[in-house]
Amino acid sequence: ESGDRHHDPDAFELLVATILSAQCTDERVNLVTATLFRKYRSPQEFAEMGRVGAMYYQQGNFEKARTIFEGLVELDPDSASAQSALGGLLTLQQEDAKAIEHLVPRGDLRAEARDR
DSSP, X not given: OTTOOOOOOOHHHHXXXXXXXXXXXXXXXXXXXXXXXXXXXSHHHHTTHHHHHHHHHHHTOHHHHHHHHHHHHHHOTTOHHHHHHHHHHHHHTTXXXXXXXXXXXXHHHHHHHHHO
């Protein structure tokens, strides 16, 4: 029923929400997924999200950019581009301790912690 205003999440949305729930609070999952799924309805469309985050960043809308970059990192923690985008934004927002977690390659952080 295309006129039905009730929305049941599909398998893709459930997968994304499940991945996010392992990384952050339910409140954050609701915030991120509400933003993401308003526009991005499939994995292919979801790939466009990084460009939208960069657009918000360039426009100075850092909160929207941060929400998108955090969502990308939560979905793919090994993505160097998502990590560096979030790290750069956090640096700009003077959150250096958080930024370093995203700017230093993950393997380097583990090695550094092990060597202490």
